[in-house]
Amino acid sequence: MDERDIYREEILEQYRHPHNFGALEKPDASAFAANPICGDEITLELQVKDGSVADVAFKGTGCALSVASASLFTEWMRGQKIAALKKVTPEFVEQLFKAPVGPARLHCVHLPLGALRKALDEI
Amino acid sequence: MITRNQFPIFKKHPKLVYFDSAATSQKPQSVIDAINEFYTSTNAPVHRGVYASAEGTTSAYEGVRDQVKEFINAKHREEIIFTSGTTLSINTVVNGFAQTLSSDDRVLLTDMEHHAMIVPWQATAQWMKFAIDFAPLTSNGRLDLSAFKNLLAKKPKFVGVTYASNVLGTVNPIKEIVALAHQAGAVVLVDAAQAIAHMPVDVQELDCDFLVFSGHKMYGPNGVGVLYGKKELLEKLPPFIYGGHMIESVSREKTTYAPIPAKFEAGTPPVAEVIGLGAAISFIKGLGWDEIEKHEQALVEHALEMFRGVSDVTLLGPLDSKDRAPIFSFTVAGVHPHDGASLLDRSGIAVRAGHHCTQVLHESLSLGASMRASLAIYNTKEEIDVLGTALQGLKKKLYG
Numbered sequence: 001m002d003e004r005d006i007y008r009e010e011i012l013e014q015y016r017h018p019h020n021f022g023a024l025e026k027p028d029a030s031a032f033a034a035n036p037i038c039g040d041e042i043t044l045e046l047q048v049k050d051g052s053v054a055d056v057a058f059k060g061t062g063c064a065l066s067v068a069s070a071s072l073f074t075e076w077m078r079g080q081k082i083a084a085l086k087k088v089t090p091e092f093v094e095q096l097f098k099a100p101v102g103p104a105r106l107h108c109v110h111l112p113l114g115a116l117r118k119a120l121d122e123i
Numbered sequence: 124m125i126t127r128n129q130f131p132i133f134k135k136h137p138k139l140v141y142f143d144s145a146a147t148s149q150k151p152q153s154v155i156d157a158i159n160e161f162y163t164s165t166n167a168p169v170h171r172g173v174y175a176s177a178e179g180t181t182s183a184y185e186g187v188r189d190q191v192k193e194f195i196n197a198k199h200r201e202e203i204i205f206t207s208g209t210t211l212s213i214n215t216v217v218n219g220f221a222q223t224l225s226s227d228d229r230v231l232l233t234d235m236e237h238h239a240m241i242v243p244w245q246a247t248a249q250w251m252k253f254a255i256d257f258a259p260l261t262s263n264g265r266l267d268l269s270a271f272k273n274l275l276a277k278k279p280k281f282v283g284v285t286y287a288s289n290v291l292g293t294v295n296p297i298k299e300i301v302a303l304a305h306q307a308g309a310v311v312l313v314d315a316a317q318a319i320a321h322m323p324v325d326v327q328e329l330d331c332d333f334l335v336f337s338g339h340k341m342y343g344p345n346g347v348g349v350l351y352g353k354k355e356l357l358e359k360l361p362p363f364i365y366g367g368h369m370i371e372s373v374s375r376e377k378t379t380y381a382p383i384p385a386k387f388e389a390g391t392p393p394v395a396e397v398i399g400l401g402a403a404i405s406f407i408k409g410l411g412w413d414e415i416e417k418h419e420q421a422l423v424e425h426a427l428e429m430f431r432g433v434s435d436v437t438l439l440g441p442l443d444s445k446d447r448a449p450i451f452s453f454t455v456a457g458v459h460p461h462d463g464a465s466l467l468d469r470s471g472i473a474v475r476a477g478h479h480c481t482q483v484l485h486e487s488l489s490l491g492a493s494m495r496a497s498l499a500i501y502n503t504k505e506e507i508d509v510l511g512t513a514l515q516g517l518k519k520k521l522y523g
Contacts, residue, residue, distance in 0.1 A: 007466060009523075016522060037477060038461055039491025063459035064521060108461060 006065065006099040014068035019075050024057045031118035035111050040066045044074070044115035048123060053077050053085070058112065065101070065108040072096040073112045086120055088113060126410060127501045131155065140472040140506045145289050145317055145450050145479075145497030147339045150403075154343055157402035158395045169394050170368060184394050187401035188384070191349055194404050195334065196325040199354050204387040205397050208348035209316040210239045212335035213283075215350055215387060216312050219360035220281055221247035228253040231279035231309065233271070233295075234260050234487045235288040238480040240314055244283065253280075260487065264291040264440035271300070275307040282309045286318035286334075290481050290495065291440030292423075292450035294318065301331050310356070316340055320499060321419060321448050323412045332356055338396060342499075343403030347396035350387065357383045364389040415500055419449050425504045426451055426496070429511040436514060439493060449498035452479065458517050460492040466520050467494075470513040 002008070027045035034041045040062035047055040056077045058070045073093055077085065093113050094101050101109050127133050129151040132141075141149060161183070167176035169184045191203045206212045221244070224230070230244055234257050244255055256279065258271040266284075275282075282304040287294045297313055304311045312333040315324055320341040326334050333356070338347040352360065362369055362380055366389035371379040380386045407415070423444045430438045435456040441447050455463055464476035475495045478485045485491065496510060 005469075007462075007469065007520075012521065012523065037492070038459070040459075063461045065462070065465075102465075105461065105465065 004099045006097055006101060011068045011097060012064060014071040015064035018067050018071035020057050020071065022057045023059055024055055029119040029122040031115045033111055033115035033118060035107055037107055040111055042070055042111055042115045044112060044119050046119050048082060051082055053080050062111065063108050065105055066111045069093060069109045070112040082123060085116060130501050133501065138471050140509055142496035142498060143473045143475050144499035146475055148320060148342050148499050149501060151342055151406050153406050154399050154402040158344060158399045161395045161398045169392060180394060184397050187397045190401050190404050195351060196327050197351055198327060201383045202351055202354050202357060204350040204384045205392055206348045206350050207346055208337040209314065209335050212348050212350035213239050214243045215363040216333050217243040217247055218363045221251050222361060224251045224253040224280060226252035229256055229277055229279040230281045231256045231258060231274050232283045233258040233266055235291060235293065235484050236283065236285055237289055237314065240283050241483060257483065265293050266295050272303060275303055278307060279309050283312045285314040287448040289317045289450065290452045290479050290484055292448045293440055294446040294448055298329050301329055317448060317450065322416065326351055338400040338403060341403055342406055344396045344399035346393045347400050362386050366390045418500055420444065422449050422498050422502060423447050426507050429507050433511055433514045435518060439488060452493045452495040454490065454493050455514065455517055458521055460494045462521060463494050463517055466517055467513050472510055472513055
């Protein structure tokens with residue numbers, strides 16, 4: 001597989017061993033998002049300190065792309081200002097893959113963003 | 124098989140393993156040529172102009188109506204309505220029939236129906252307040268006929284049933300189902316979208332009241348489909364789409380409607396697509412049902428054997444080849460269907476992933492989604508083996 005393939009080893013590693021997988025002890029915000037097309041689910045938790053993300057975790061079940069997306073995305077979130085999280089676009093999440101995402105799989109990649117937006121409503 | 128050469132897409136992509144024919148079939152050169160020839164030589168409005176090319180268009184369009192009549196053995200040519208596809212055909216029947224129902228009435232569907240059958244009934248039930256029952260399936264993916272009979276005892280006014288499941292491949296005993304439903308006093312609509320390319324359909328033999336299908340799943344173009352209905356029922360059914368051509372007379376005060384089939388063909392019809400549908404029927408007839416059924420039956424048997432031999436694969440639907448269309452939905456343990464389909468694509472295999480517009484069915488199987496390989500006459504046993512090999516390697520590809 002070439003380096004522009006979304007199913008390259010580096011991405012599959014994120015699926016096999018996702019970063020930030022689990023739950024936080026005292027989350028300041030928590031949100032659930034699901035994908036009706038395939039039944040994928042994610043619960044995202046944030047801990048906020050001084051207007052920035054102090055800790056982040058996610059749980060759920062999904063395809064390789066939705067899990068890898070949550071892994072890459074939560075990795076980026078850590079330390080970011082809440083104001084910056086509010087500005088995240090779907091395109092930004094796609095770019096974390098460094099490979100084109102086909103139109104049929106965008107819903108997988110965007111799932112964690114749906115959870116983030118709900119979580120931000122709680123803060 | 125020799126027919127593969129007649130599909131230009133396989134000349135362009137010789138290694139393409141196209142296993143998504145239940146979604147849409149590929150088109151033979153003769154269908155593409157017929158559409159091209161129409162736009163190149165004849166194109167003119169249908170049913171309007173008095174000049175030569177307009178008359179040519181009208182006779183070509185109406186000629187396909189005769190072809191469809193013969194293809195499904197309808198009694199009268201005006202029982203053939205051209206629509207945009209199965210979905211509009213079903214909506215036309217449901218919208219008209221639902222107007223005769225009230226809160227005391229019931230409609231009977233099955234758990235294997237496509238959303239195109241379920242959703243129009245549910246939407247109309249919101250304003251006409253009738254009840255909808257769903258006949259369950261047996262554990263081997265066939266319609267539970269004894270449960271179906273029990274639900275018929277509730278005296279539904281209408282039964283909507285698929286001829287062949289777009290997920291399970293199950294071919295339902297439609298003739299028996301129609302007879303049972305008629306005994307119970309119900310009108311029957313048969314969704315033949317997944318049957319029409321795979322087996323001869325004879326509406327008089329089945330005695331169904333309505334039967335619907337799409338052109339693009341039977342080697343024809345997109346945007347055209349058929350609504351067959353018994354003459355007396357179509358005459359009673361109110362129109363669904365209003366506009367030009369479907370009228371008899373229009374004044375400031377009121378409109379009277381044209382007789383069938385025009386009553387159900389408002390607006391400019393998809394003429395080129397109808398002509399393409401005619402070419403698709405000629406293509407199927409040129410091959411002959413004996414050849415088609417022989418080839419596809421061999422594919423079904425080979426595929427069932429292949430699926431049996433791959434570990435971690437669970438096939439949905441009947442495991443025996445009897446009354447089975449070449450449609451195979453499956454799951455692979457540990458592999459999300461969308462990952463599976465994306466990875467198979469990397470081996471040049473086109474399969475579908477999702478719920479295939481059958482969330483009720485998937486829920487009854489406790490599944491969110493599955494992969495589906497659906498075959499047609501241009502597929503080969505060798506391609507099934509390519510899928511088998513790719514499935515064997517799927518888990519390794521995903522988990523390393």
